[in-house]
Amino acid sequence: MSRFRSSDILALATESMRVHRLRTGLTLAAIAIGVTAVLLLTALGEAAKRYVVREFADIGSNLVIVLPGHVETTGAAPTIGGAVRDLTIDDAEAVQRQAPAVRLVAPLSFASGTFSYGGRNRTVYVAGTTPSFETVRNVHVASGTFLDQRDPRRGEGVVVIGRRIQREVFRGENPLGKAVRLSQWRLRVVGVMEERGHSLGMDFDDVAIVPVATGLRVFNQSSLFRILVQARDPASVPQAVEQVRAILKERHDGEEDFTILTQDAMLATFGSIIEALTAALAGIAAISLAVAGIGIMNVMLVSVSERTTEVGLLKALGGRRRQIESIFLAEAVLLSGMGAAIGVGAGLLLTGVAAWFWPALPLQASIGWIAAVLVLALASGGVFGLLPARRAARLAAADALQGRR
Amino acid sequence: MLIHLEHVVRDYRVGDSIVHALHDVTLSIDRGAFVALMGPSGSGKSTLLNVLGCLDTPTSGAYVLDGQPVQSLSEDALAEIRQKRIGFIFQAYHLVPRMTAERNVELPLILSGVEPSERRERIGRALDLVGLARRREHRPDQLSGGERQRVAIARAMVTEPSLLLADEPTGNLDSKAGGEIVALLERLHEAGLTIVLVTHDPSVASHAERVISLRDGKIARDAPPETPNLPLGEATP
Numbered sequence: 001m002s003r004f005r006s007s008d009i010l011a012l013a014t015e016s017m018r019v020h021r022l023r024t025g026l027t028l029a030a031i032a033i034g035v036t037a038v039l040l041l042t043a044l045g046e047a048a049k050r051y052v053v054r055e056f057a058d059i060g061s062n063l064v065i066v067l068p069g070h071v072e073t074t075g076a077a078p079t080i081g082g083a084v085r086d087l088t089i090d091d092a093e094a095v096q097r098q099a100p101a102v103r104l105v106a107p108l109s110f111a112s113g114t115f116s117y118g119g120r121n122r123t124v125y126v127a128g129t130t131p132s133f134e135t136v137r138n139v140h141v142a143s144g145t146f147l148d149q150r151d152p153r154r155g156e157g158v159v160v161i162g163r164r165i166q167r168e169v170f171r172g173e174n175p176l177g178k179a180v181r182l183s184q185w186r187l188r189v190v191g192v193m194e195e196r197g198h199s200l201g202m203d204f205d206d207v208a209i210v211p212v213a214t215g216l217r218v219f220n221q222s223s224l225f226r227i228l229v230q231a232r233d234p235a236s237v238p239q240a241v242e243q244v245r246a247i248l249k250e251r252h253d254g255e256e257d258f259t260i261l262t263q264d265a266m267l268a269t270f271g272s273i274i275e276a277l278t279a280a281l282a283g284i285a286a287i288s289l290a291v292a293g294i295g296i297m298n299v300m301l302v303s304v305s306e307r308t309t310e311v312g313l314l315k316a317l318g319g320r321r322r323q324i325e326s327i328f329l330a331e332a333v334l335l336s337g338m339g340a341a342i343g344v345g346a347g348l349l350l351t352g353v354a355a356w357f358w359p360a361l362p363l364q365a366s367i368g369w370i371a372a373v374l375v376l377a378l379a380s381g382g383v384f385g386l387l388p389a390r391r392a393a394r395l396a397a398a399d400a401l402q403g404r405r
Numbered sequence: 406m407l408i409h410l411e412h413v414v415r416d417y418r419v420g421d422s423i424v425h426a427l428h429d430v431t432l433s434i435d436r437g438a439f440v441a442l443m444g445p446s447g448s449g450k451s452t453l454l455n456v457l458g459c460l461d462t463p464t465s466g467a468y469v470l471d472g473q474p475v476q477s478l479s480e481d482a483l484a485e486i487r488q489k490r491i492g493f494i495f496q497a498y499h500l501v502p503r504m505t506a507e508r509n510v511e512l513p514l515i516l517s518g519v520e521p522s523e524r525r526e527r528i529g530r531a532l533d534l535v536g537l538a539r540r541r542e543h544r545p546d547q548l549s550g551g552e553r554q555r556v557a558i559a560r561a562m563v564t565e566p567s568l569l570l571a572d573e574p575t576g577n578l579d580s581k582a583g584g585e586i587v588a589l590l591e592r593l594h595e596a597g598l599t600i601v602l603v604t605h606d607p608s609v610a611s612h613a614e615r616v617i618s619l620r621d622g623k624i625a626r627d628a629p630p631e632t633p634n635l636p637l638g639e640a641t642p
Contacts, residue, residue, distance in 0.1 A: 008515045019503035313499045316460060317513045317560070318488020320481050397460040398451075401499065 004323050013331040020303075027299045028339040031381065034292025035343025035373050036350065041288045042369040043351045045281030047361045052277060062103075062234055063136065064241055065261040066095075066227040066248065084257045086223035089152050089212060091251055095229060099243035101236040102229055106132040107152060109215035110225035113183040115161075115208055117169050124165055125207045126182065128215015129228075136230045139204060144176045144191030147211055155213030160191040164205040182208060185218050197360075237262055285369065289376055297384040300332055304388035311392035312400030324393040325386060332385020333378060340377035344370055407568060407599050408434040408457060413466035415452050415622075426452040427463070428622035434601065436567070439594040441610035441630075442603045444619035450603045451572060453619065457601055458491050458570045459483045471567065488517050492561025496573035498553045500545040506532065506556045507541040513564045531559040535589060551582030558589060569593065571602035575609055580638035587612050587637065608635040 017024045068087045092107035109128035114121050133139070134146045141160060149156055159182065166175050175189045187210065196204035210218070231240035241260050249256050314324050347370075351363040392400055415427035426449045434440055442450040455461035456468065459475060462483075468476045475486060487493075500509045510531050514524045532538045535555035545553050554574060561569055571590065575583030587609055594600050602613070610616050611630040618626040 004516070004518055005521075012515070015503060015508075309499065310501060313501070314512075314516065315484070316458070316487060316493045316499075317516055318484050318486075318491075318564075319516045320484045323516060398455040401460075401495070 004326065009326055009330045012327050013334050016331055017335065023303055024335065027303065027335050028342060030295045030299050031292070031336055031339025031377055032343035032346060034288070034295045035340050035377055036347045038285060038288040038292055038373045038376075039344065039347030039365045039369060040350060040363075041284045042281065043347075043363045043365045045277070045284050046366055047363050049277045049281060051361055052273060062231040062237055062240075063263045064229040064231060064237060064244060066091075066229060066244060067225075067259050067261070068223055068257070070257050070259055085252045085255070087227055087248075087258060088222075088224065089216075091248055092224065092227045093152065094251060095227065095244055095247055098247050099229075099240060101231055101239035101243050103232045104132040104136050104230040106130055106136045106228040106230075107212045107224050108133070108226040108228055109212055109219070109221055111215065111219040111221065113208075113219065114181075115165060115169060116181040117175075117178060118173075120169050122165060122169050124162075125203070126215055126218065127207055127209050128212040128218075129209060130212055132230075133209070133228070136228045139196060140194050141191040142194045144189070146191055147209065148190075149211055152212050154211070155215075155217050156211050157185065157187045157214065158190045158211065159187040160193060160209040161189060162193050162203075162205040162207045163195045164203075165208060166192050182210070183218055185214075187214070237264065285372075289373065292373070293376060293380040297380060300335075300381060300384040301388050304328055304332075304385060304392065308392050308395070308400050309402075311389065312395070312397050312402070315393070315397035315400060321390075321393045325389050328389030329382060329386045332381045332389075335385070336377045336381020339381070340374050343377070344374065406433055407436040407438075407471055408432070408601075409467075409469040410456075410463075411467040411469075413456065413463045413468060415449075415456060415461065416464045425622050427456065430466070430622070430624060432617070432624065432627075434599065437594075437597055437599055438615060439591075439600045439613045440602070441613035441616045442601065442619065443605070443607070443610050443616055444625070448619040449622040450619050452622075454570055454572055454601065454603050457568075458493060459486050488513065488564065490567050492558075492564065492566040492569045494554065494557045494561050494569070494571045494574050496576040498545070498550075498557045498577075500553055500556055500560075502545050505542050505544055506537060506548065506559075509545070509556055510560045510563050513560060517564065527563055528559075531563040532556075534562060534593075535559045549582065550578050551585055554578065554582075554586050555589065558586075558593075562593070567599060569598055569600045571600065573603055573605065575604070575606065575637070580636075583609070584637040606637070608637050611635040 066087065069084050087107075089107050092105050095102060096105040106129050111126050112123060113126050115124045116122075127133075129147070130152045131147050131150065140146075142163070144160070146160055147158065159180065161175060169175075170178070175192060178189050180187055180189055193204060193207070193209070212224070216222070216224075229240060229244055231237045241262060245256065245260060248258055252258070311324055314327075344365075347365050351365045354363045410430055410432040413427055413430045414425070417424045417426055428449075430453065442453060444450045452461065456463055459470070463476050466476070467474060470486065471490065475483065478486070501512070504512075507528055510528045511524055514527060519527070528541075529538065532541055535558050537552060537555050537559065540548060540552060540556075545556070548556065569590075574590070575586050578586065583606075590600055590602070591612055600613075602609070604610050611633055614629060616626070616628060616630050617624055
């Protein structure tokens with residue numbers, strides 16, 4: 001019984017690949033492009049999903065939001081109808097004092113106004129709040145200090161500005177300690193926020209943060225825009241909601257003329273977006289995997305089919321079916337393995353470059369998809385390389401020699 | 406006796422009809438014989454050669470090669486017989502274009518698992534036999550038609566077969582190169598090799614000891630050539 005050496009199989013396979021440079025190159029390119037496409041598309045999908053999820057994480061943790069006016073469903077902006085009592089700083093303080101499941105409360109007023117300094121004007125969002133806001137909304141100052149005054153009823157004339165306001169209005173000048181005007185009121189800049197971008201529909205880079213009493217006074221408002229409540233931990237969110245509801249209801253003469261939103265409720269509202277993204281991601285990956293697989297199949301079918309005569313010759317020379325199959329299998333696996341390796345390399349390089357140019361949406365090829373696409377490439381290369389070789393090896397040797405299929 | 410065929414039938418199914426490529430062929434060929442198979446296209450001579458070479462199996466009848474009945478052997482057993490006892494040469498040479506002469510000759514040794522250390526010597530001997538020792542590094546496209554066929558003969562002989570089957574070995578060659586191939590086959594025959602060759606060319610057939618003419622899948626004539634050893638290209642009418 002003769003033995004077929006693996007070194008011989010390998011030599012025969014690489015010989016054929018080396019000589020048919022164009023065919024080998026095209027095959028490698030087809031496989032590599034398929035693999036790279038899968039990696040890039042899945043990386044893009046994953047990055048989009050991560051981006052959305054991170055947006056929600058940025059909102060702050062264990063957040064409960066109280067807004068004036070009552071709506072039955074959560075997630076939509078409340079329609080205000082009838083007599084609605086104001087949400088006041090007193091309400092916020094009562095919640096802070098009386099609700100044991102609540103860690104921090106940040107009252108929030110909101111308006112837009114004209115911010116002026118040195119003859120330059122800019123329309124900005126103005127958020128009035130307390131020092132708790134920094135923790136509750138997970139925002140931080142880059143320089144200077146945040147609001148530091150503990151008594152929310154004292155409206156000091158200070159302002160913390162977003163990065164864009166600093167850039168556009170101060171133009172490289174140090175804004176700290178500068179006197180500015182906000183809709184005719186004089187304020188002193190005490191801090192500049194870290195760059196943050198949009199979150200929950202608010203552009204933090206274009207916002208001016210003032211003490212809540214100042215915010216209400218500047219815009220002549222009586223009601224808070226929101227009361228932001230941070231529960232002690234995720235488990236105590238439901239308790240906090242009930243306590244907040246009870247306290248405010250009591251203060252509002254037994255009427256529930258306010259709406260309480262939780263982060264969970266918001267996540268549920270936006271959950272469908274994430275689900276759709278996940279489904280789209282799976283679809284994109286499936287399509288690109290299928291395309292890559294079909295590309296490999298075509299190349300293999302063509303390259304093996306045109307070598308039917310060679311199969312016939314090997315049979316005439318006494319080659320056994322298994323020997324012939326193993327030569328073609330080795331070649332197919334070598335080709336698809338090399339192609340897949342090139343594709344993974346290119347995919348990693350491209351995602352790396354993309355992540356460097358576009359840090360906001362960091363692309364990252366996931367290990368899972370790399371493994372999946374490697375397995376797919378090897379399997380489809382092997383199967384579609386072996387099938388035509390097997391078909392050829394089963395032909396009568398005389399027919400194969402004539403190139404008849 | 407090396408070859409014995411007994412009532413061999415080979416039918417092909419083409420669509421709904423059946424083609425009788427070989428129809429009750431009974432035939433013996435002695436060890437060391439040089440036999441030419443002739444006949445018009447479709448007479449069954451190539452089918453007969455394929456049956457003799459274990460590339461094709463009879464539909465019915467018996468084939469005994471070197472004392473061993475082969476008509477009912479498994480595919481792998483037939484492959485082993487082709488590997489050990491039979492050498493093939495073809496009209497189109499069937500050299501692997503990407504491989505050097507040496508590597509083409511090595512192929513049968515690779516398939517039969519001969520030690521690499523032993524291969525070099527055997528390849529050298531086979532290429533010497535056909536007078537191409539100096540062309541061992543050449544690829545087929547760097548060789549003339551006659552040289553290619555000689556490489557193919559070296560490849561057939563490297564396993565030291567007892568039977569050489571040649572399918573129109575001079576069909577693609579001019580008469581000079583064809584004459585050299587026939588001369589080479591005659592030398593191999595004189596050294597004891599059994600040769601069966603298929604040809605259209607009576608001048609090639611005239612070098613055999615025995616000419617079997619086939620017609621419609623049957624043996625029409627089986628006799629020594631009428632005029633032996635004609636120079637190639639000079640066929641008698």
